[in-house]
Amino acid sequence: MSGKTDHAINSGSGPYVYRMHGQNYHIACSLLPEECKLPKFCQLYIYDTDHEVDNRLNAHDSKKKKSTSHNSMGNPFSLEFLTVHELMGLLDFINPLVKQFRMARDLLESNPTERIRLKLIGTREKDGTQYNLLTTSEVAALIFLVDSYTVVEKDRLNYIRFNQPTLHVAPYRDLAEATQEGTEDAFAMGNRIIISSSFTGGIRYMQQNYLDAMTLRLFRYDIHYRTPPVEILSFHLQDKQLVVFKPSQRVTNVVSKPTIDASQFLAWMECNSYNEKVRELSYVEFPTQYVWNESDKVWTRRKTKTKSLGRINHVSPKSSDVYYLRIFLNKVEGPTCYEHLRTVNGTVYDSYKDACYALGLLDDDREYIYSIQETDHWATACFCRSLFVMLITSDSLSRPHHVFKETYNCHSDDVIHVREQEIGVKGLKQKPEAIYHLTLSYIEKSLLRCGLSLKQIPNMPLHDQKYIQDSCNMLIQYELNYDPSSLESEHQQLHSILNVEQKNIYDIVMNEFNNKKGGIFFLHGYGGTRKTFVWKTLSAAIRSKGEVVFNVASSGIATLLLSSGRTAHSRFHIPLNLNENSLCSITPGNDVVALLNKASLIIWDEAPMMHRHCFEAVDRTLRDIILPKNNDKPFGGKTIVFGGNFRQILPVIQRGNRSDIV
Template identity: 75%
Template sequence: MECNSYDKKARELSYVEFPTQYVWNKSNKVWTRRKTKTKSLGRINHVSPKFGDVYYMCILLNKVKGPTCYEDIRTVNETVYDFYKDAFYALSLLDDDREYISSIQETHHWATASFCRSLFVMLIISDSLSRPHRVFKEIYNCLSDDVVHVCKQEIGVKGLKLKSEAIYHLTLSYIEKSLLSCGLSFKQIPNMPLPDHKYIQDSCNMLIQDELNYDPSINRKKGGVFFLYGYGGTGKTFVWKTMYAAIRSKGEVVINVASSEIAVLLLFGGRTTHSRFHIPITLNENSFCSITPGNDVAALLNKVNLIIWDEAPMMHCYCFEVVDRTLIDIIFPMSNDKPFGGKTIVFGDDFRQILLVIQRGNCSDIVQASSHSSRLWRECTIGGPNDDEVEFEFIEDNHLDDPLYFQDKAFLVPTNEEVDVSTTTC
């Protein structure tokens, strides 16, 4: 390299070609040009591919002519690469690993993710991959497909949910474990990410997982229908305020509605359901809200992240179904397979309070028009003081003389007079 720095003729030769034109002067300790045409061979000591970047430097010395420093060996088209292997790749002396990537992706169609990880490890150990870190990025989904299932079995937590960061680092740890058993490590592979054991420890901590094992429907924007059940004074309004304050603090949209004007006063920015959703006064099983796709209200409903609907049982079941049909009609992209167009909606109220009024209707008519009778009820996840589901049933004659039968039940009767009679009897 020193000779190349001052001799232009030397810069025309590679490292292996250099001894054919120059000879080492031991007394002056410099390279001088040969005066005789003596045949001479240059050679480089053998280096195993397992030595990584040193191996690629030795190969480049056969290709690069006239380097004056180590940076020149790593320079290709005026670009200085950080590693000799990258320069080797830039000179098209290495394959692009596309064949191996396609092979692993094809294998994933019929094999487990664990088998794909073993295949990836085998390719690393055999030094078949030019850029293992690039291959890892391309096939990450194939390698991480079963991580949640494996972790669930290891720590014994049912319904385990892991964040994407935890899955990423667990995948790396599984591969690293296999590499270590073969005497290799990610630390020996340039640019290869290392597993962060903080995420792994948190993922294997059952106490932490128990506290994280809740449904993040709103954050994942996967939608869902929920019902918060609780009698007066149990804190439903406090839950509403906490929910919409937390979501609005992120700059996201929450719609607060209620079935009555009095209940709306408790919700900041609340509106009645008929006002917000333009629900028709006269309803049937095929009705739609008066919202045209593309108008301002439709744009708002497309943007909304959460809908809170208080005093829900006071509404006819057709009201919920008309909003459901309308949202499915105007949400883009359409989510016909999800209730309410894939939006997250939370209903709430106390079934022991006032139900909807059916003119000239009997008890059976009221129950049939209630939210519980709607086809959407089976899509609903119910939570409350005891997370008990609310069930409706008609009182049979054989229970009328049994006071204990009525102690844990609420009465749905058409008039207050019948309520007074029922409570007096019990």
């Protein structure tokens, strides 16, 4: 609650007007008073209750000297003493809250060495918008020993903490394929587990159960006394259920566990296979009649009248088949297998996306096709390709391959001209299939700048390598797409005009690069000290040797000054919502991992502008994916140069307003 004196209503000598905002509440203090201080408020019910009347009288008498000594007792026959004594007895008899404080007193007296916490939990049985006198049944008190609770919590956290190197999770199909390929060591498989979503009170637990700061604000409203409860339902593609394992295990032992197929989603389809009555229920309706038994991994029929609502976990549209499976599960009833899930009106479709189209759950992208064709009348083919890439990255298209097929001529008009500019040849002749693959390659390059690839888009055609001289990993090829001789000339020119301090920085970083030891540096300098010039010289020096350099910055504007600059979030796939346990969204084994292993130098400009959780997330990720494993070295042993100006950070002024800070 906040409040202030409102002088607009009464600015004279009369009583002032105090305007309140928010909800009125009382912050309770410790159950015991501080040393050499008298008890007050709720402490009066618990501490030194043999002299409680004197304590209460002293707490309200500012003229008496405050002391914890009781050498001089109050007159037990005075009117004040008798009045307070009678009120105490009355409250002890009728007030349910006072009874809970007395119970805490008794427990404290019997366990004087223990730390006691009193927690009052109110349940509302009447109208929440109207004040009603509390009853004993509406107030429950939890008194528990803090030491015992913290011991249990510490053990749970220690188990997760000390098992970080030994707990991994991976899809079952990946493990099965590794077994077929003869892989026995599970160390390089899957991702690390930081704090699982099953840890009560953890950040992932709160997010999974829809509990964040916004929802906690709603606890004062009557809606939180309603039913039914909501149950989160998991699902997965065929053979894609997640398996938790220890890297020291053999892969064959992991995939042969008897509980490998015991997932909530598979158990639902199994229940449909032998029980015809439940086939009229969709997945989200299933918890209204059945309860998931976590210990036995089976669905059992609900025995109580209380019903639970099912909610399927959120999935991003970029997740491809998983996203369309989620759409399908909200409509389909009673499937017994994955093939049944893809069946619509007796036709088995190849993908869940096609099945969604058959049910009319997706649009046909016709409006986007018309938009690209209209744009082709006044814009270049390069612009049309950029528009197509923008629609892909914004998840606007349901079938990107269909849109590309319908608008191919709009994307390919200038391909020959662009190719002539690239190779310096006039009058270039290309076959139609070559133009087709060149068009795809230009779209691929635009997607790579956005952190995507044609390989990540379902059913999209890929360019043929015999028409374009590219390596398999287009991310690495894009970073190596420089002329070494031109860069060497540029490097010599830039190096020749470095001043003494800049040369010293250049020599230190290049020495670490040549020795391949890795190191972390910070270049501090205010605006105008030519930090960007140092970045440009280092980049030219290393790229001229055929090595990969990352130039990243904390903001998009700062990247414009860097050679092939990218934001740190884009380059390292840093999540937008970070916490102290976050990891970058990079899957082991993909092209991004290969690119990060290839990088020889990382330049991170405007570093002080970012939260420390960003650097911690990148550090944890690089330690996991950089080969050979360098878990004991920061950032996986990579050479990183941070830069920035701490003078640009606004000072922290406690309780300061905008004018104080700026």
